[in-house]
Amino acid sequence: MITEFFKPATIEEALQLKSTYPEALYMAGGSWINSSRSATDPEVVISLSGLGLNFIHQEGAFLSIGATTTLQDIADHSLTPDFLRTCLKQFRNRNIRNQATLAGMIATKNPAFSSLTALIAANAEVETPSQKITVEDYITTPQDGLISTILIPLNPRVCARKHSVTARGVSLVSVAAGFSDQGIRLVVAQDGGKIERLKDFEKKFDASMPKDRDNLSNQIKNAVVSFDDYRTSGAFKKYIAGVMLADCLIQAAEGV
Numbered sequence: 734m735i736t737e738f739f740k741p742a743t744i745e746e747a748l749q750l751k752s753t754y755p756e757a758l759y760m761a762g763g764s765w766i767n768s769s770r771s772a773t774d775p776e777v778v779i780s781l782s783g784l785g786l787n788f789i790h791q792e793g794a795f796l797s798i799g800a801t802t803t804l805q806d807i808a809d810h811s812l813t814p815d816f817l818r819t820c821l822k823q824f825r826n827r828n829i830r831n832q833a834t835l836a837g838m839i840a841t842k843n844p845a846f847s848s849l850t851a852l853i854a855a856n857a858e859v860e861t862p863s864q865k866i867t868v869e870d871y872i873t874t875p876q877d878g879l880i881s882t883i884l885i886p887l888n889p890r891v892c893a894r895k896h897s898v899t900a901r902g903v904s905l906v907s908v909a910a911g912f913s914d915q916g917i918r919l920v921v922a923q924d925g926g927k928i929e930r931l932k933d934f935e936k937k938f939d940a941s942m943p944k945d946r947d948n949l950s951n952q953i954k955n956a957v958v959s960f961d962d963y964r965t966s967g968a969f970k971k972y973i974a975g976v977m978l979a980d981c982l983i984q985a986a987e988g989v
């Protein structure tokens with residue numbers, strides 16, 4: 734039960750509160766920390782709503798999104814790249830999109846939240862008070878710094894797909910492929926497992942490879958490690974990851 738609720742007016746104040754109360758949780762939209770599914774039960778909460786982080790604007794080749802901007806505002810913004818808008822529109826409903834934030838989603842590091850694979854494939858970045866790092870590094874290493882801004886490349890060649898029990902449910906498996914000057918990025922996430930890049934397959938892939946979906950999908954399937962759970966078998970998750978990622982790879986290679 735929340736017994737202490739702080740609403741700092743500056744990032745410095747928020748950081749000071751966090752060092753005074755290390756067990757406190759930052760709260761953006763609160764959709765996850767207040768959900769029974771998150772299994773969090775914070776006593777001390779530091780709200781981010783007074784920090785002036787509700788903005789979206791272009792910053793060079795990036796879309797700069799403040800940490801308290803809601804998913805609905807991002808989905809509605811004219812500059813939001815299509816791959817991200819599509820991911821957000823697959824969300825369960827508008828009520829959650831009106832509350833939840835992308836920074837909160839990144840901070841959960843939850844592999845069932847399919848937009849995360851797309852953000853990693855796009856090589857998106859986050860800014861914290863002490864550093865600018867990729868979303869991939871924030872998620873896959875023990876980072877928990879206060880995210881102030883998310884930077885999303887404006888014209889990425891990214892394609893993302895998810896498999897879920899219901900069309901708008903959280904994903905059992907999500908995949909994304911992204912092409913940029915730095916090369917290709919292939920990402921797979923499995924609910925109950927992890928979010929990871931298929932780095933060995935990325936190295937093997939070359940743009941002149943035959944774009945035969947069955948062949949690609951078989952190779953990807955063999956590169957994915959999975960596990961059985963109560964909803965579906967590991968074999969099926971490998972298969973569906975292969976099919977979806979082969980589709981994405983072909984689309985992204987063609988310049989979606």
Ligand SMILES: Cc1cc2nc3c(=O)[nH]c(=O)nc-3n(C[C@H](O)[C@H](O)[C@H](O)COP(=O)(O)OP(=O)(O)OC[C@H]3O[C@@H](n4cnc5c(N)ncnc54)[C@H](O)[C@@H]3O)c2cc1C
Pocket residue numbers: 758759760761762763764765766767768781800823824825826829832833834835836837838839840841845846847848877878879880881901902903904
């Ligand atoms: C009913 C329901 C349905 C959902 N459906 C979907 C769905 O269909 N698809 C999907 O992908 N996801 C879904 N989600 C998950 C949703 O994406 C997350 O709950 C949401 O994005 C978290 O954002 P928030 O702002 O509410 O985070 P909060 O609940 O405020 O915080 C979540 C975590 O992030 C930390 N945090 C928040 N902001 C920051 C920050 N700026 N810096 C550092 N740490 C921070 C908090 O301390 C906490 O640990 C659903 C959630 C719910 C409750």
